[in-house]
Amino acid sequence: MNFLNEAANRYPTAISFASGRPAESFFSLERWLSAVPLFIDHMARENGFSVALAEKRLAQYGPTAGIIEALIAEQLRIDERIECEPERIIVTAGCQEALSLLIPALCRAPGDVILARNPTYIGATGVADFAGIEIVPVEPLAGEDWAHTLTRLAQELRRAGKTPRGLYLTPEFDNPTGTVLSELERRSIIAGCAEHRIVVLEDNPYGMFRFEGAATPAMAALDDVGCVVYLATYSKTLCPAVRVGAAVVPKRLFGSVGEADRLLAELGERKSFVTVNTSQVTQAIVGGVLLKQQCSLGTVIEGPRLHYRRNRDALLRALDLAFGAGHEGVAWNRPEGGFFLSLSLPFEFGRDETAACAREQGVIVMPMTFFTLDETHRKEVRLAFSNTDEGEIEAGVARLARYVDTQSSLVQ
Ligand SMILES: Cc1ncc(COP(=O)(O)O)c(C=O)c1O
Numbered sequence: 001m002n003f004l005n006e007a008a009n010r011y012p013t014a015i016s017f018a019s020g021r022p023a024e025s026f027f028s029l030e031r032w033l034s035a036v037p038l039f040i041d042h043m044a045r046e047n048g049f050s051v052a053l054a055e056k057r058l059a060q061y062g063p064t065a066g067i068i069e070a071l072i073a074e075q076l077r078i079d080e081r082i083e084c085e086p087e088r089i090i091v092t093a094g095c096q097e098a099l100s101l102l103i104p105a106l107c108r109a110p111g112d113v114i115l116a117r118n119p120t121y122i123g124a125t126g127v128a129d130f131a132g133i134e135i136v137p138v139e140p141l142a143g144e145d146w147a148h149t150l151t152r153l154a155q156e157l158r159r160a161g162k163t164p165r166g167l168y169l170t171p172e173f174d175n176p177t178g179t180v181l182s183e184l185e186r187r188s189i190i191a192g193c194a195e196h197r198i199v200v201l202e203d204n205p206y207g208m209f210r211f212e213g214a215a216t217p218a219m220a221a222l223d224d225v226g227c228v229v230y231l232a233t234y235s236k237t238l239c240p241a242v243r244v245g246a247a248v249v250p251k252r253l254f255g256s257v258g259e260a261d262r263l264l265a266e267l268g269e270r271k272s273f274v275t276v277n278t279s280q281v282t283q284a285i286v287g288g289v290l291l292k293q294q295c296s297l298g299t300v301i302e303g304p305r306l307h308y309r310r311n312r313d314a315l316l317r318a319l320d321l322a323f324g325a326g327h328e329g330v331a332w333n334r335p336e337g338g339f340f341l342s343l344s345l346p347f348e349f350g351r352d353e354t355a356a357c358a359r360e361q362g363v364i365v366m367p368m369t370f371f372t373l374d375e376t377h378r379k380e381v382r383l384a385f386s387n388t389d390e391g392e393i394e395a396g397v398a399r400l401a402r403y404v405d406t407q408s409s410l411v412q
Contacts, residue, residue: 003351004366007358015396016364020175020339020384026304027239035288036281042291043067043284058284062277064268066091068287072232072246074295079208082220082230084248088260090267091246091278095203095233098247099168100127101270102229105263106165106199107133113157115150115167115198119371121175124168124203137373138167146185150192166199171219173206173338176371176382180336186219194225197254199263203231208301210337211309226252226260234286236339237297242282308339314390315341315383318397323404329379330404339386342368347407348378356403363399 004018044054058067066072069086076082092098103114103124114128118137128135136157140149154164167189171181181189193200202219220230233245247267253260271277293300316334323330329346347353349367358364368380385393 003354004364007355007364011358011362011364014358014362014364015388015392015399017383017385017388017396017400018364018366019387021387022236022239022339023304023307023387026307029239029241032238032285032289035292036284037288038291039068039284039288042287058280060280062280062283064272064277065089066246066278066283067280068244068283068290069246071287071290071295075290075297076230076232076248078296079298080204080218080221080232082218082248084220084230085251088249088251088264089246090249090264090271091244091283092271093243093245093275093278094235094240095205095231095245096123096127097243097271097275097278098231098245099124099201099203101267101274102199102201102247103127103133103166103168104131105266105270107131109163111162112165113162115153115164116373117169117174118373119176119368119377120168120373121170121203122371124201125373134162135373136162136164146188147192147195150189150196150198154192154196154198164196164198166201167193168201168203169219170203170206172204172216173209173335173340175206175338176340176366176368177342178333178335178338178340179342180216183216183222186216186222190219190223190225190227193227194254198227199253200228201231202228205233205236206338208237208297209305209308209339211305211312213336220248220250223250226250226254226256229263237301238286238289242285244278244282244286308337308386310390311385311388311393312341314393315385315397318394319343322397322401327404327408329408332383339384341383341385343381343383345379345381345404345407349381350378353407357400360406361399361403363396363403365400 008016040051040054044051069089072089073084073086113134113136115136115138118139125135138153140146157164171186200219220228230248234242249264250260253263319332332341332343335341350369354367366382368377368382
């Protein structure tokens with residue numbers, strides 16, 4: 001991120017496809033803040049407090065697990081079709097805190113490792129790195145289903161004295177690739193993880209931003225064995241500044257109520273030494289908006305969803321125009337939602353190429369190697385289309401095409 005910020009500062013007129021930030025034009029802080037009194041009234045009613053006391057309590061330290069779990073549970077039920085009890089939810093400072101609590105909680109013994117797809121979101125792998133926990137890439141071989149992949153890998157790891165404890169995934173509109181795991185794949189992952197007692201960390205910041213096609217059930221909704229911890233966030237549906245997310249622990253972990261309760265308790269204990277509790281002021285913002293919206297964010301995200309869809313369409317049109325014919329080695333996917341698309345190029349694209357592309361053509365893209373766990377995917381880049389507009393996308397892809405043409409002619 002520092003490297004990309006530096007590039008953006010150094011070439012301020014460059015068009016950037018690097019940042020996967022939500023579109024700022026839809027932030028509505030004043031409106032969201034105006035929902036806070038709704039939450040304070042609700043808190044007063046729920047606890048039998050006066051409104052004045054509820055306001056004081058809001059400004060005080062609060063319960064580690066949070067104060068909006070019931071509203072979150074209802075929103076997950078309506079918007080994501082996930083059934084969970086509020087008691088299974090711990091409200092966190094964004095999904096990032098949930099990851100930094102969960103990954104070390106799962107990997108406590110030497111040799112415990114986390115599995116992740118490759119490439120993967122660096123927020124998850126960064127947590128493991130800093131905790132000294134090994135991250136092992138996992139991807140099925142051609143023709144192999146996920147359950148077999150997980151068995152093969154678990155056996156290999158055990159032979160090396162290692163134990164896979166968790167599998168981090170973004171099944172819906174993955175960051176960085178923009179891809180989706182099918183229901184069949186999700187079920188196969190659950191079967192493999194259940195067999196080898198691997199906890200799935202299902203991260204879903206982009207699931208509500210589907211542009212077309214039928215939604216695939218969340219893994220937490222398919223989980224009949226109790227191996228999926230669901231990670232929610234309001235960073236993309238409202239705004240990142242609230243720093244409100246949640247971890248939802250299943251009622252049973254691999255069939256055991258005790259094991260699930262122990263994990264939940266451990267997360268609470270760890271959190272109490274990290275952030276004590278998630279800011280109650282920003283929980284009140286999220287809670288107030290949820291109350292105002294009858295616990296569904298469908299209408300709140302409609303504007304941004306259409307914006308992201310227009311941008312995705314503009315990006316696909318621009319790519320078709322620039323690379324549609326006669327560009328061997330250039331290919332891209334067509335994401336049905338989310339913020340990201342991955343583009344393959346006929347040459348390697350790393351740090352030097354990012355800098356050269358920004359300097360020579362005025363466009364910044366993100367090398368896929370920033371997300372990889374090994375030396376693969378060296379000829380791919382991630383294009384984020386969330387916090388930009390159609391005009392920039394058109395101009396940016398034309399600039400990128402000029403860089404690709406110049407490089408391809410040098411390579412030949
Ligand atoms: C896959 C993924 N998970 C989590 C996050 C961060 O979530 P939060 O802002 O809730 O910490 C992001 C943000 O870019 C993301 O792409």
